[in-house]
Amino acid sequence: MSIRKDLRSELEAPPELRAFGTGWIAGTLALAFALGALLLVLVLRQPALLGMPELAALHDNGWIKAVLLFDMVAAFFLGCLSLTLRPNKLLGTLAVVITLVASLWSSMPVADDLTHGHHIFFGLDFFIINVIFGGVLFIPLERIFPHTKGQAVFRTEWREDLFYYFLSSMLVQVLTFTTLAPSNYLVATGSFDALRQWIGALPFVVQLLAIMVITDFVQYWVHRAFHRVPFLWGFHAVHHSAKAMDWIAGARMHFLEIIVLRAATATPAFVLGFTPAALQTYLLIVYVYSTFVHANLNWKLSFMEKLLVTPRFHHWHHGLEKEAIDVNFAIHFPLYDKLFGTYHMPEERWPKGYGIGGHPVPNGYWKQFLYPFRRSRGA
Numbered sequence: 001m002s003i004r005k006d007l008r009s010e011l012e013a014p015p016e017l018r019a020f021g022t023g024w025i026a027g028t029l030a031l032a033f034a035l036g037a038l039l040l041v042l043v044l045r046q047p048a049l050l051g052m053p054e055l056a057a058l059h060d061n062g063w064i065k066a067v068l069l070f071d072m073v074a075a076f077f078l079g080c081l082s083l084t085l086r087p088n089k090l091l092g093t094l095a096v097v098i099t100l101v102a103s104l105w106s107s108m109p110v111a112d113d114l115t116h117g118h119h120i121f122f123g124l125d126f127f128i129i130n131v132i133f134g135g136v137l138f139i140p141l142e143r144i145f146p147h148t149k150g151q152a153v154f155r156t157e158w159r160e161d162l163f164y165y166f167l168s169s170m171l172v173q174v175l176t177f178t179t180l181a182p183s184n185y186l187v188a189t190g191s192f193d194a195l196r197q198w199i200g201a202l203p204f205v206v207q208l209l210a211i212m213v214i215t216d217f218v219q220y221w222v223h224r225a226f227h228r229v230p231f232l233w234g235f236h237a238v239h240h241s242a243k244a245m246d247w248i249a250g251a252r253m254h255f256l257e258i259i260v261l262r263a264a265t266a267t268p269a270f271v272l273g274f275t276p277a278a279l280q281t282y283l284l285i286v287y288v289y290s291t292f293v294h295a296n297l298n299w300k301l302s303f304m305e306k307l308l309v310t311p312r313f314h315h316w317h318h319g320l321e322k323e324a325i326d327v328n329f330a331i332h333f334p335l336y337d338k339l340f341g342t343y344h345m346p347e348e349r350w351p352k353g354y355g356i357g358g359h360p361v362p363n364g365y366w367k368q369f370l371y372p373f374r375r376s377r378g379a
Contacts, residue, residue: 003090010090011154018152027082027091028153032135033075034098036128040068041106043125048115050124052172058125068106075099120173127169131162134291138247147298147311147350148244155244163365165251168258179262183270196273207278212285214272215265216332222264223329224342226257234372241361241368245315245354250294254372289332294318305345309334316344319351 011028018024043050047059058064079095086092115121139153168175186192199207226236235254242249253261269279293314301310309332317328327344330336337343361371 006090007094008159010088012152015150015152021085023082023084023086023092026078027086027095030075030078030082030095031091031098033071033078034095034102036132037068037071037075038098038102038105039124039128040064040071041102043128044068044106045111046114048113048121050122052121052123052126055125055129072099072103122170123172124170126172127166130165130169130287134247138291138295142246142296145297145299147296147315151244151246151296155246157242157244157363158248160363160365160368161242161248161252164253165248167255167365168251168253171255175258175262178259179266180270182263183267186267186271192271192273196271199273200275204275204278204281207274208281211269211274211278211282212332214268215282216330217336218268219261219265219331220329220336220340222261223331224326224340226261227326227329231372234375237356237361237375238368238371240318240356241359242318243353243355243359244296245294245311245318246296247291247294250290252368255369256372286331305334307334308332312350313345315354316346316351318354320353320355320357321351324351 010024013024044059044064047056051059075095076099079092079099082092082095083089142151143153187196199210202210223236226232235257238254239252239257242252269282274282289309293309293311295311297311299311301312304310305313309328309330313328313334316324318324323344323346327342328334328337329342334343334345360375361368
């Protein structure tokens, strides 16, 4: 059996082999810290190529080296602990070896800039921050307050969803260019200058609320179109193919759907002249909120459910039951579903399963990427 299969078998071990004291927790954390350290070393050695310009200031801060040192020490210590406790030494061994490679690589002379002055970059640092922030915040919460009890961190198809997370971060420059192209064109015409100045002068809180209300209205109808138009459904079906809900399930989205959805919502947000502070705050809210509503959390937020989208609301959108088909399209405010007749929130009930009836979407990123085109051709 290959190392890859052995590693998958270890990470997806049955509950009795993942219990406290078996060395699984230490080994898994060690491997995560080790990989984080290795990726961070990559970013620090090629910041222009592998880092986002918006995060460039972080690369020169002293704390980033402190984080790297902490990662290496934690990975090495936990790796040794796993080697001591666990009969299968794979997790601990990989963690220690990767940590040593990262340590040696970080001490070598800095390499030449591979971009050679070209404005090309990949958001590896963006991926690291997203995974660390999302994982540290939501994995413990999902263990303490799970809706689907017993669902493992490395549940079915976790590798596909992590790859979606990785790819969307690494191609952030392409996604940003394509999604902002319509708004950049409209702004350049100067047709909205007066409106932009008026909106830009509004108080920050008013701007932030306005962005959420306007973009959610647009997203509602775009989202609904992806369900009702057969050709578009082929792309959105990829997102709905996830058979389990957790903090990383929301990352599963076809590349072309990401472009269309982001362009549709970015256009009003940027064209109307909201200030950078309001836009950046909104983007942060969107990232965290998308993770939150997909999370495997059993929270009963009765009051909040009346005003805002919650995990239970969005889980019904992903439900496998007939009553869950084409409902709950809103991203932030359930009011839109109530106004347009697509609201569905049974009292005290959750869907019994997730995915699409018959599960027609194949597993694997590239098969899922081609699925909408093959489905359309077959139809």
